[in-house]
Amino acid sequence: MALFIALKDLRVVLRDRRAILMLLLMPSIIIFILGTALGSVFNQNLAVNKFSIAVVNNDEGYLSSVFINEVLRDGMSDTFNTFPVDKEKAEDMFNKKTVPAVITIPENFSKDIDSNKQVRLDIKTRLGDKIDSVIVKSVAESFANNISMSYASANAVMDIEKQYKFNIPANGMTEAQMVMSGLRQKLGNEMLKFSEEPQKKYKTTTAIQYYSAAMLVMFILFGANTGTRSIVEERENKTLGRLMSTRASKVSLISGKTMGIFMVCLAQALTLIIFTCIVYGVNWGQVAGTLLVTVSAVFAASGFGVVVAALVKTARAADGVGMLVIQLSTMMSGGMVPIPSSMKTMSMFTINWWAHQAYIDLMVGSGISAVLPYCGVLAAIGLVLMSIGVARFRT
């Protein structure tokens, strides 16, 4: 029964040109407009909101100070401030939210680079400060990469030196360090440019990535709203009465409706994801994770749809209330312009925030396990809303 009701709804929606336009064309255009036009606002916004990073240096070698002083401090001075602190202090500042991120340089940082080993910087960031942390991450990683590359070339030069028996100064520095310091002086500026480049690239694509995620969530909610409409219309068309006189029960009606909303939203979300991926080059990250987040968000949105349907009487009211709530919650969650951190707690009351954060997490390369908490919250929201809706629904 429920399935047939859902399929019928799907057919009705597909026949509704206005709904299709609303659900597919609109978001594509809005993502584009926001992504390009507001992209500059977005970038300025990041620059203005300069933030601080605590750096814990466990390394005694000299490369860590190069990294701190020249890369983090000088190179990135327009984006964030850095200050070295000890481990305890850093923990404390992080927990008190004084800093959004802590970079820990491991003990053998210089040594490992020297010996051409892979180095790992430990970067701790807070949930919801993904944009900031991505910048830190990309800077740190490109530094590590560049420095190993430079070292590789330095070693190569040294080998050649040795081979041709150039004279070697004996002033305590290893040869590699010597060459490296020479190289660094020459290439220093280049190196910084290197490290800034991927970060800049990230920033510009970020605007469109960010809005793709925000708008996807918003339009999933809009999709759910058309579902609300279809429930209310059932009452307005008097088909609800007829349905209740057949063998369809209230439970099969609501589950059918929910399934209908679910299918519409899911189809819409996947279309948008594929569209933005191909046309705007949005990188949504890991596929399985994206699917999981989408399903969770759609489930939460369906709950929202059912609740609105239970509370309003007419399709007009459903549209009005739905639009208002969706736009407000999109705004609150930072879906229109990034919101100041003082509003972050408030935004956590929206479906948008949880879904948006999860998408952004995936976009910056997190795996599926990182978004599980978000998905859990979304599923819980969906369940709660759904039960309220079912309890309040009158036939």
Added chain:
Amino acid sequence: MSYIEIKNLSKSYGNLKAVDDVSFNVEKGEVFGLLGPNGAGKSTLISMITTLLKPDSGDIIVDEYTMNGNNSEIRKILGLVPQEIALYPTLTAKENLVFWGRMYGLRGSLLNERVDEALEIAGLVDRAKDRVDSYSGGMKRRINIAAALLHKPGVLIMDEPTVGIDPQSRNHILETVLKLNMEGMTVIYTSHYMEEVEFLCSRVAIVDHGKVIALGTKDELKKLVGDNDTLNIELTSTSNKVLDKIKGLNGVDSVSVEEGKLKVITPEADMVLARIISILDIEKSKIHSVNIEQSNLESVFLHLTGRALRD
């Protein structure tokens, strides 16, 4: 035991008693009429019989299933034709019928068969692939009825199925109901059109202000007015004096004025008419037209309530 038993059914909306202590039985195979003016409580009554609305008090038994305990069994027996068109306007007639058939539990080839049959009954086979919102009012009404026939219900419950349609579609619908009844279907037919109820129904309940004010076969009901005829007299002018004089005449049962026409109920139409003419002569009033009707359900309603069915 009757096929359908309604016992002391009541339903209020706030202070308004929409259905007030209504009882009647419907026998298997009959066409039972519910006749009453707008707002009489017919739809409210039907909503309760079709499990859509919970009665405040009273019992409903359909084919030995008691309502509340066995609603799902009762629904299998019922076919409801709602007063409003209850169809999906953007779907085609066929899509609508297939959907409703599924809601009645039909699947596969049986479903297809029944849908084709229903389209045949509605006389809309060649329009089956058109969207319902492209249909005329009469065509919508016919599909609205067809949707209730798919599962071959034991009882077809029709709530004013001919409101606002052309005579051709109305005749089609009335013929259809008769045919279905002849094939054995029990029908409860609601209307405020006296002619339809008179044409279709074997037994009738007349409803007014939520109450059944008369119940019985057509002949039994007509006996309530006696062997009375109705004189419909259209005058060039009327006055209270004329009215009072006519009311005072011997053999006049009741007089009412409706749209400028006098309705006089009397067992002796010829004699009374002659006297009325002489009164009018004295009062210098002229007759525009006269017609004599034998008693019908309309006059029964008039006799019982002093009002016309449609006002």
